[in-house]
Amino acid sequence: MSLQVRGLFRRFGNRTAVEGLTFDVAPGEVFGLLGPNGAGKTTTVRMLTGLITPTGGEAVVCGEKIPLIDEGSALRRKVGLLTEQPGLYDRLSARENLQFFIRLNELDEKTAWARCLRYLKRFGLDGREDEAVGTYSKGMRQKLAIVRTLVHEPQVLFLDEPTSGLDPESARTVRDAVAELATEGRTLVLCSHNLGEVERLCTRVAVIKNRLRTVASLKDLRKQGTALDIRVDADAGRFTAALAALPFQPSAMHEGSVLKVMLTADDQAPAVVECLVRAGARVFQVTTAARPLEEAYLELVREGDG
């Protein structure tokens, strides 16, 4: 296993940032840490990269035990961290930024720089390595930050909200760059609240909101329930209130004449249709669909809330 996390938790004073974290990540897996803002994703990543010490529990990352018993230089040679902000030195060029991290990792400068050049080319940054980073666009800066995390060829790469704050075009170029990394067989841990990003890149996710809500593959997560697409002859929004009368109170979304109703069990479908007909809807078509990830996610993060 690249990561084995057992009962990890962290408190800041009286406040519990995150607790009950138990999951494994296999080598080469693209694993998502999914949760809303303030759910404890960044705290989790900081604990797993040895930046902060857990209050309790333990983890093994690339064979290195957490809590660390030393300065953690060995762990940091095996993992890479891409932070939400690129964290580059604006006055320095891309070459100078990367060379700094090559030296911090005590790598052979020639070999490591050749590797950097390959990544720069791959991410479309070649030919600009001697320009000050301050002149780069946001997307370019984030891609350069990715190259920086790869300087020492880490076994596990933690990506903390890599597209946060980027415009759609920049976000897409960064997402493409991450997708490329995923094809290399490197273990990636992606923190995000962007479901599209997670759906595109990850195979399994841990949903957290101050505690671990679930660990599942995306396929299994969607399977936890069904969605019904019901087409009626009028504005579907008129009938959502009627569904509240059902004992299992399904959640529903509507768009035009289509009502999407989330079910926790397949045998709830006849009752939903009957309820809509009683409310005056003329039902033209009923189809079962995979439950959107968003629904499963929202349900998980709302569980146990207020």
Place this chain on the structure above:
Amino acid sequence: MSFSWPRAKAVFQKDFLDLRKNKALLWSMLALPALLVVAPALVVFAYIYKPDDPNLTTMAQYFDVRVNPEDAARFLIDKVLIDWFAVYLIMPVFVPILISSHAVAGEKEKRTLEPLLASPVTPLELLIGKSLASLVPSFIICVLAFAGMSVVVDLVAWNTVKGPLLPNAMWMFGVFVVAPLFAFFGNGVSVVISARVNDSRLAQQLSGLFVLPLIGLAGGQFAGWLKAGVAYYALLGAFVLLLDFGLIVAARRLFDRERMMGR
């Protein structure tokens, strides 16, 4: 505990390079040495311009009633060059404050600290690399300013005093022994404050408050309340050396990965 000199050196080289490219900071660093070179030369010039001015005798006798009128100008020149060293000491304190606050609190401000701490560099290596990046330029600036001041003062006074006024033993001791201790102090104060705050300007302002006692001392000397000399400056140096040890302990404690991440 492992310590890697190449990693500390990498931090030093990066910060030094960043400083060289930071034109605004360089200009603000050069303003103080320029003032320190020009001001004493102007004062010396004022004393030798009219050496028999009776006001000079009055001034000299305010400090020492035994001064003869014909020796008043020379007495005042010697006195200003002794007292000016207290003003000069502001530079080795202030320049490291300017650099260190950018180098430490600036990392937090620009969000470069987290990727840095996620690298294999240890807090001690970071502390040493950053301190060197602040102390080395400060020392160079202080020596160059002293050299410049010596040349300008001697050019101004040569015809009157028929020889060099500077460098003299007190200034050599001051520049190469006492000033580095003060530079260490300025850097230590700035590092400790920068480790606690997230804003480089706030770090600069708070650290800058530590220059005030020096201004007070210089004021006391110019007013004649304190009599400066080699022993006086050596005593000041010894006191600052004690403070330096305290600051090393505090900086070592505060330069902790988790403490820095938490702020």
